Structures are given as structure tokens and as C-alpha cells.
Amino acid sequence: MSHFSPLTFRACVVSVELHGTMAADSTLLLSLVEEFVSGLQDSKAKDTATGVKDGEFTVLQLVEALGLSLTSSQPHTRARGVQLLSEVLHECYGGLTEREVEVLIAFYENRLKDHYVITPPVLQGLRALTKCTVLPPGSAVSMLRSLFQDVHVQSLMLTERACVYNMLINLMGTREAELKGLGADFVFGFVQSMDGERDPRNLLLAFQIAKSIILRGYDLGKFTEELFEVTSCYFPIDFSPPPNDPHGITREELIQTLRDVLTGTPRFAEFLLPLIIEKLDSDVQSAKLDSLHTLTACVSQYEHKDVAEFLEGLWASLRREVFQTSSEKIESAGLASLSALTSCLSRSVLNSDSEDSLSTFLDLVLKDCKHHLCEPDLKLVWPSAKLLQAACSASSRASHIITVSVMPALIEQYNSRAQCSHRRTLLEVVQRFIQSVKTGRTSESEDSVFLDFRPSLCSVVFSALTETNSSLQITAASVLTSLAQQTGLLLDSDIELAVDHLSRLLLTEEDGSVSLAVVECAGALAELHPEAFISQMIPRLKKEMFSAPLVQDDNRAASEQHSHHAVRQRCLSALAAVSTRPSVVQQSTPVLLEVLSSAHTGGVGFSVEEVVLACRSLQRIAEQVQDTEETGRCFHDIIIPRLLSLALQAALQGDGAPGGRSPLLEEAVLSAMVPVISTSCSRLQPALAGQTASRAVSLFLDGDVSFLPDNSFPSHIRLLKKQQGDAWSQSQMVCLLMGCVCSLPRSVEVPRIDELLSELEEMSCTCSHLLSHTSAAKCFAGLVNKRAHGDSLDSRIQSTMTRVCSELDSASPSARTQAFTLVIWVAKALLLRYHPLFTTLTDKLFSLLDDADLGPLAADGFSLLMSDSADILNRGCHADVRIMYRQRFFSENSAKLVEGFNAAPQEKKPNYLKALSNIVNKLPKQVQVTELPALLSLLLEALSCPELGVQLSTLSCLQPVLVDPPPALIQQLEALINRLLALTCSPAMDVRIASIRCIHAVSRFPEHEILPVRARVLRALARPLDDKKRLVRSEAVHARADWFLLGS
Amino acid sequence: MSGGTRLENANPMIFQRSGERLLKETDEDEDVHDPIDDREIFDLIRTINDPEHPLSLEELNVVEQVRVKVNDAESTVGIEFTPTIPHCSMATLIGLSIKVKLLRSLPDRFKIDVNITPGTHASEEAVNKQLADKERVAAALENSSLLEVVNQCLSTRSI
DSSP: OOOOOHHHHHHHHHHHTTTOOOOTTHHHHHHHHHHHHTSOOTHHHHHHHHHHHTTSSOHHHHHHHHHHHHHOSOHHHHHHHHHHHHHHHHHHGGGOOHHHHHHHHHHHHHHTTSOGGGHHHHHHHHHHHHTOTTOOTTHHHHHHHHHHHHOOGGGSOHHHHHHHHHHHHHHHHHOHHHHHHTTHHHHHHHHHHHTTOOOHHHHHHHHHHHHHHHHTTOOOGGGHHHHHHHHHTTOSOOOOOOTTOTTOOOHHHHHHHHHHHHTSOGGGHHHHHHHHHHHHTOSOHHHHHHHHHHHHHHHTTOOHHHHGGGHHHHHHHHHHHHHHOOOHHHHHHHHHHHHHHHHHHHTOOOOSSSOOHHHHHHHHHHHHHGGGGGOTTBTTHHHHHHHHHHHHTTOHHHHHHHHHHHHHHHHHHHHHOOOHHHHHHHHHHHHHHHHHHHHHOOOSSSOOTTGGGHHHHHHHHHHHHTSSOHHHHHHHHHHHHHHHHSTTTSOHHHHHHHHHHHHHHHHHOOOHHHHHHHHHHHHHHHHHOHHHIIIIIHHHHHHHHHSOOOOOSSHHHHHHHHHHHHHHHHHHHHHHHHTTSHHHHHHHHHHHHHHHHHHHHTSSOOOHHHHHHHHHHHHHHHHHSOOOHHHHHIIIIIIHHHHHHHHHHHHHHGGGOTTOOOGGGSHHHHHHHHHHHHHHHHHSOHHHHHHHHHHHHHHHHHOOOTTSSSOOOOSOOOSSSOOSTTOOTTGGGHHHHHHHHSSSOTTSOOTTHHHHHHHHHHHHHHOOOHHHHHHHHHHHHHHHHHSOSSHHHHHHHHHHHHHHHHHHTSSOHHHHHHHHHHHHHHHHHHHHTTOTTHHHHHHHHHHHTTOTTTHHHHHHHHHHHHSOOSSSSSGGGTOOOOTTHHHHHHHHHHHHHHHHHHHSOGGGHHHHHHHHHHHHHHSOHHHHHHHHHHHHHHHHHHHTOSOHHHHHHHHHHHHHHHHSOOHHHHHTHHHHHHHHHHHTTOSSHHHHHHHHHHHHHHTTSOHHHHHHHHHHHHHHHHTGGGOSSHHHHHHHHHHHHHHHHTTO | OOSSOOOSSSSOBOOOOOOOOOOOGGGGOTTOOOOOOHHHHHHHHHTOBOSSSSSBTTTTTSSOGGGEEEETTTTEEEEEEOOSSTTOTTHHHHHHHHHHHHHHHSOTTOEEEEEEOTTSOTTHHHHHHHHHOHHHHHHHHHSHHHHHHHHHHHSOOOO
């Protein structure tokens, strides 16, 4: 141990700081030093640092005051002295001058040679100095030289090792050029320092340094392999953080930083690739996965010469993993690696003398995989196809090489096989090839690689479409879609033939899944080639739909009728599917409208169901069509006026029409028209939508029919006024008004809104027809939801509430139900927008839970409040919906509900339970889990409530919570299991099924919690195994199987 | 599955899976009694995993619906299964898995017979005898490592 005297050091400092005068509080400083060094009071370091920062004394004075401690013959005293200095520097390094830093570094470097107990504080001091901005030139190098020379890092403790790594990180951040001047010595020093590091926290730092060394271009010299060895020995990372995870280091973080190091430079290739091949042979799944991901990452940096000598080994490993694996993750990681490897080889520039490594490699792949494609009933057909497709998707050169070799074989196989299942497999393989090329293509100008196979592929697809095997037809339809999506591949004549096949299948094919596939294919093709559909398919479908079925009075006619209905159904859905381009919409929507008008006039008989389907198709078109001026005009100027006109004609005819009642009077048809109107108003051309709204308002308020086609209406139409008798045919049209005015974007003003609101309120309270008054209430609510804040809105709500309360106090049950309907919808409208008046309505609703007649209705109403409604008050209708309104409602009202439950008489309690389960059911899962402890006893109570509805709704809200059970639930396990098991014998099969599902979910609770009840559950589940309903049995089988697996 | 080991039959024939049983209206009807039928029993065993491949017994055609016979009234079930190759060393294990699956999934009134399809395995008789012997089956299930393998075949696929 050297006995360096700090006197020289002091002399230096003094010479620099001659002007430094002893301050008056030298005694204070001396006592601080004394108390820290001898008194071992660690807090004094902080005080000293504060003194230095405040300018009470200088670092020089501190050093002088430390003099005796630093020269002590006791190593521990010297260590203490250095520690004080280091801790002060740690706080005050920013204020040091360059000269001071230089002296301090010289001192510390020298101290590295001192006794080992002094090393830790010395390192701390050096680390503080590495953060100085005024580090003199050359000092970084000299610091590191002394460090690497005098310190054996791995003999240090954890924090000191971290200190060394941090020094390196600091210096690499600010003194990169200087460190690079050290040449390979720097790398060597680092390699020696980290060699044998065990702590994950330090490893993260060390990997970070190694990554910078590689990425910032430090000279690795002859130490490339050493650097690789010292880092790669941790690969693959196997680390699981301690249970409470105190340091916040994750496995993923370590894996990623190490991967960055290993894949950082092609110079590691010769070491890394053999390592990966070796680790892929491991039995540990995570090691395989990590190796594959690392392979994918590294080859993206490499050139073909880096991988050339390992290609065979890599291919053998990848092939084995994909052929034999049982894990999808490994399979997809292996395929991704193969893709990356192939694209690495594709990037290589060919020299005349070097061999083409891509084609050599692909030859290898083809040799091992291609022959499996000819065995479509054996297991390896799919792994082989996937491997080939992964390679195929890597580059256009690769796709050329592979398709040229594979496609003729596949087509030949298809033609030589007779079995449908074989043919289907082959066709599916073909499809995957087409898709793999589609995703891999980059340049548009290139010809499709399938150009040479176009004729044979088309003939295969068309012949498959004419087969009788449905799964073959379905596959053929999707192959056709893929082919059409290859730009420039199919000729116009191919498309025409395809459309012909599709139309034929639509009209003749009975199988539901086939026609679904055909409709889907038609939709995709029409997007790309609208002309063929306009000229061929639409006229053909129209002709077929309007040809009346032969009416005969025997059984054969009935079945023909049935099949004719099915044809129309398919035609209607195909018309919707093909209508994505505006040009197609111009042709298809008139056909659909014609269906509606002939249904109304009775010219060609269409059933109510068919009319509804026509409306659905119009709705679907409105949802999917591009929002252009052209389509906007089509919907707002033609389709909506036509719908309103037809509905009005039907309404005016009423029941007494000569040809029988028009289908357009049916609630189902009107309800199907609503979304056509609301979708157009909400998403197509706001300006035109506004026009539609004002036309509709004047139609409903004034009877203004001027915008309707076929205008032969009487002049005294009053759609919103009370009709004579209970004539509902006109009043129910209010649902169309709702579709129109409630779905407008909020930028569009609804004209004459106050007038409308009054009429709607009146109608919802007085009109006894269900659809009419409900629609009026919903329309009222939809308008209130979007109405601007202010007094006029508030007074409107107040007056409505007064009206409703008096209706609720009336004796007539129907008036009360109607009033309740209005309350619940208005409540929903206000809840969604957080309107302050909402609380008045909630209180009313809660009080109704005790009502003898309306109680159950009120309980159900909570489900309406909490769920999204399809036709109104949703975001699609541009309603004012605040986020998390459900949570807010729950947190504001759950206490009231519990209180009400406790206070309610026994016979009213089910209403509260039902309301509660309705609310909890709709809450987002996170909220359910946090709120559950408070409500658990109530929910368990609800499970033993005799009412089936309550049981069911409680079970359905428990089930998702059981998937990830909060601790409160686990504590109640006994009570939960008892109640659930009791419900498995319920007379209602829905309850039996739901309770068994819950019991099933409990089997995933922490094992030690549920093992005690395992035997009891297994016994109890034996009974539903013999249930008379198959659905119950099958749930019981699943649940019991998982309970059996418990503990193994 | 470790990388080095060779499978007995690395590239077996794959058969199509039958879809889910279609729901009938009567299935939802509380008052109708649904008898336990062949298809229901087949649905119980078709999803059992093969001990070697990541495939189900149905995909390997080890079990077929035509080889399932059930009589709900008399409470009997008879199953025949077909090993993929005549020397398959896994035959007993597969048979045991089928038997255990049925024991766990059927009411205990049923008598369950599991046999190898006649003429499809070299040691057919020995395997049948083992599977029919109640005590040997019970003893096999006491063996924890064997039970673990069986449970693996019966677990729904994971990873």
C-alpha cells in the first residue's frame, strides 16, 4: 500500500488558489469534518456540501481541513476523509474550475493505488468528476487508464461496479472523441470490467455501454470476439424479477438491450449465427423464441457474405422448428426469421464471379418443402407451404424464383386430384401464395409474378366454382378475390367470366356459407371492377327478383316460394355488397327502391321480410359508400324523399287499402327505414343533411309535401297531431322524423326546435300507440341531448318534468307507462351529456323502484340507461356522449341504491337487485373490479334472489369479473361457490348454463385457494352431466374437465 | 417437443375436422329432453390431443364418429379407436386418455368400453385387455407422471 502524502496535493491546490483566504468559519468546517470522519455522522456531508454551495467555504478549504484525515495512517480514516470529499463533489461538481478538476483528478487517480477500503469513495469522487463540463482535455483518458490498470471491477461491490459503469456512460456521452483515441484499449478495458457481471441492474448498464461502443463506431481492434463473448454469454436471457419487483427491471428490457448489442454489427455474425443455431436446439421454448427473434433482428443488418457459410445450418434449424413445433408463437417467429433471412440474401448485389446465394438458398428450401405440397392429405403440407410463402413474401426476386417452381406443380396436382378435400387444400395453398406475394410487393409498375399462370389459375378457380362441394367453392371465391387484387393480372374477359359465375351462384346456390362467400367476393371485385357489375350483375339480379314465382296451390309451390324468397334474399344482400363505388350505387339503389314501391303498390308481391331486407341493404350502402357530393345527392334528394313518400302513401291508405294492407305500414319495415335515413343524415354531406332535416320538419309540422315525389297527397296532413280514434298509421311515422333530426352532425341546426319539442312531448304523453309514443319520446330525447346549454333548455326540461310527474300521479296505467317511457329516455339524454338536471330525474327513477306497478319496469330501465342504444343517442348519431358516463352514474348513485335496498320492504328488494345488476353489468371491467368489494354482499344476495331475471343478470355480470378475480371475491369463495352450485339445479336452463360457466371461471382462481373445494365442485358437477338439456351438459363437461385438471 | 428427438410418424395423414354441432331449435326448448347420442360422445373425444403431434385425435382419424356407439337408455358407450400405425407405442396412452375423458364427462350410470379397431394394431388384444381392466386403469391414474401425460392430452391447447 503506498503512503502518498496529500501534502503535495495540497501544495498544488494552494498554488492555484493563492487568493483563497481562510474564512472566518474555519472552525465550523473543521468541526463538520471532525464529526463526519471521526464521529461517523453521515449527515454532516450534506451540511458541508450546502456550505460549499452557499459559498461559506471553498473546496480548497475543505481539502485543507481534511488534511489530517487524508494523511492518517489508518486506512479507514483516510477512506472516511475521501468519502466526505466525494460526497461534497457529488453535490457541487458544477461549480468547479478546470484547474480544480485537474488537481482533483490527479489526487483521485493516485488514491486508486491506496488501500482497498478507500477505493469505493474514490470511485464515487471520480464519477462525480466525470459529470463536470470543464473536464480538462486528456483527463478522461488518464482517468480510464488508471481505472483499468488499478481496479479489478468484478471484485468490487454491486454499487461500486455500477459506479464504474456510470463513469463510462458519462464519459462516452461527453468525451467520445477522446475515448476513441484510446483505441482498442478502451474496449479491452471495458471487456475486463464487465467480465463476470452478475447483477441484472448492472448488466443493463453494461449492455448499454456495449451497445454504444458498437453503434458509435469505437475501434474494436482485435477484441471483437472478446466483446462478443463477454456479452453473448448471457444469451438467451433467463431472468425472472423477484416477486415484489423492487428494481423495476424486466426480462423484456434485458432481452432487448442484449439483442441490440448482439445484432449491432455484422462483425459479430461469424460468432452470433453459430450461437443461434446452437440455442435453437434448446428444449426451452423461451430460448428458442429469443433465438428466432434475435436471428430476425440481426439478418436485417447483415449482408449475404456474413450469412453465407451458415445458411445450411440455419435452414435446417428453421425447418425443424416449423415442421415439428407445437407452438404457434415459435412457428410464426420461425417464419419471420426465414423471411428476414431471405430478404437479407435478396439485398445482395451479384458479382459475375460470386454465386447467387439467394437462389442457392431457395433451392435448399424448395428441395425440402416442394415435394410435401404434393401430399395434400399429410401433415407437412401446411408447414411446407408456410415456409415457402414466408420466403416468397421476402422480395420480388424470391417470389419469382419460388412461384416459378411451385405454381406449375400445384396446378398440376390440382388437376390430377379427384378428391374435393385434396383440391381444397391445394387451392388454399395457392391462395396463401397469392396473398404472400401481395403483401410483399413494393413496386407497382412490375408485372404480377402470376402473369404466366393467369390462364391456368383462372381455369382452376372457375372449375372449382362449378363444383358441388361447398368448401371448395368457398375457397375458390376467396382465391378469385386474391387474384383480382393483384393489380393488372386479370383481363377484362376474366372479370366478365367471374361476374357471370358469381351471378349464377347467387341465383342458384342454396348453401348459406357459399352464398356468403360469393357475396363477399362480389363486393371485393366490384370495388376494383365496377363496370362489369353495372352492366351484368345488377340487371340480372333485378330481373330475377322481379320475376314473380309461379303460384300454385300445392306443396311444391310452397317450397318453390321458399326458394324464391331465398334467391331474393341473396340478391338483396349482393346488391348491398357490390355498392361501394358511387357509380355502382347509382345503379343499385334504384333497384332497391323499386322493391319498396312494388311492395307498396302490390305490383310484384314482396313479403314484409323482403322489404325489410331491402331497407337493410340501403342502410348498408349508406354506411359503406364513399361520402361524395354524388352519393349525398342520391341519398338526400332521391332515396329519403322516396322513402318518406312511400311511407306516407301507405299511412294515408291505412288499413282500408283496396289491395290489402301495404307492407310499408308494418313496424318492422318502418324500423328498418329509420337507420337508412339516420345513416345518411349522420355521415353523408352535412349541408344536404340539413336540407333533408328542414324538409322533414316542415313535412311533420306543416304537412308540406312539396319535396316528395309522386305528389298527389291531400293538403291537410297533420302527422304529429292526435289522430281520430286510435289511428296510428300516420302517427307512427314519427320514427322517420327521429331518424332524420336526431342523427344530424352537431354543426347542423334543426329548425323550429321548440315547436317540435312541444309537439313531441304532447304526442309521447297522449298517443297510446306503442311505436308512436316511444318514437316520439326517443326523438324528444335525441333533440334534448344535442340542444345547446341555457335557460331555454332548462325550462323546457323543467316543464316536461312537471307534466310527466302529474301524468305519473294519474290513475291510468297506460298514461303512467307512457310518462315513464319519456322519463327514462330524457334521463338517458341528460346522463350522456352530464346535464346538471339529471339528478332530479334519477331521484324520480329511484323512487319508482318502490312503485307497485312501475317498479320492475324502472329496474329494467337502468339497463337502458347504461347501454348503448342502436338507433339513437349514440356516437354514430353525433350525440353528446361524455366519456365514462357509466362510471360517473355508478359512483354517484350506487350508495343510493344500496340504501334504498336496505330500506325497501321485502317484496320490493328484487327491483333493487335487478337495477343494481343492470348497472354493474354494463360497467367497464376495471371499474367493476374496483367497485366489487363494496357490492359483493349485495350481488351474492342477488344470486339467492328467487327471480330468474335477477339471477341471470347477476351471473352475467359476475362472470367477467371471475376471469380476473379481485381479492375481495376470493375471500368470499365459500359463499360464492355455495350459491353458484345451488343454481346449477335451477329449473331454467339459462340459469343452469350461466352458473356452470361461472363455476368454470372459478377454476382459474389461484390454485391454492380453490383446491379445498375441488372435490365438492366435482361431485356437484356430476349431476348436470346427466342434465336433460345437451347445452347444459356440454357446459358441465367443460367446467368439470378443467376442475379435474386442477392441481396437476 | 425437443428439437433432436425423432417422431415415430413425422408426417401423418391429416383429416378434416368436423365443425361445431349445429344448434337446433329444440336445443333451446326447456321441455324437450335431448338424449345423449353418438355425436355428443364423439364431440367429447374428438378434441383430445395426440400425445406426439399438435393435432387432435379427429385430425389424425384415430377416432371417427362411425366408431362411436352409445345407448342412452341402457347406459352403455362403446368406442373403437384406430392408431395411425400398427406399431404405435402410444396406443395404450391414447386409449387411456379416451377412457379418462369419458369417465370425467359422462354420468356414472354409463358403462364405458374402449377398444382398438379390430385388425389395426399389432398388440391389439393386450391393449384392449388393459383398457378393460378397471383396476389397472385406476392404478394407472394413481401414477402421477402418467396422470400428467393424460391430463396434457385432455387439456385444451395452450402456449
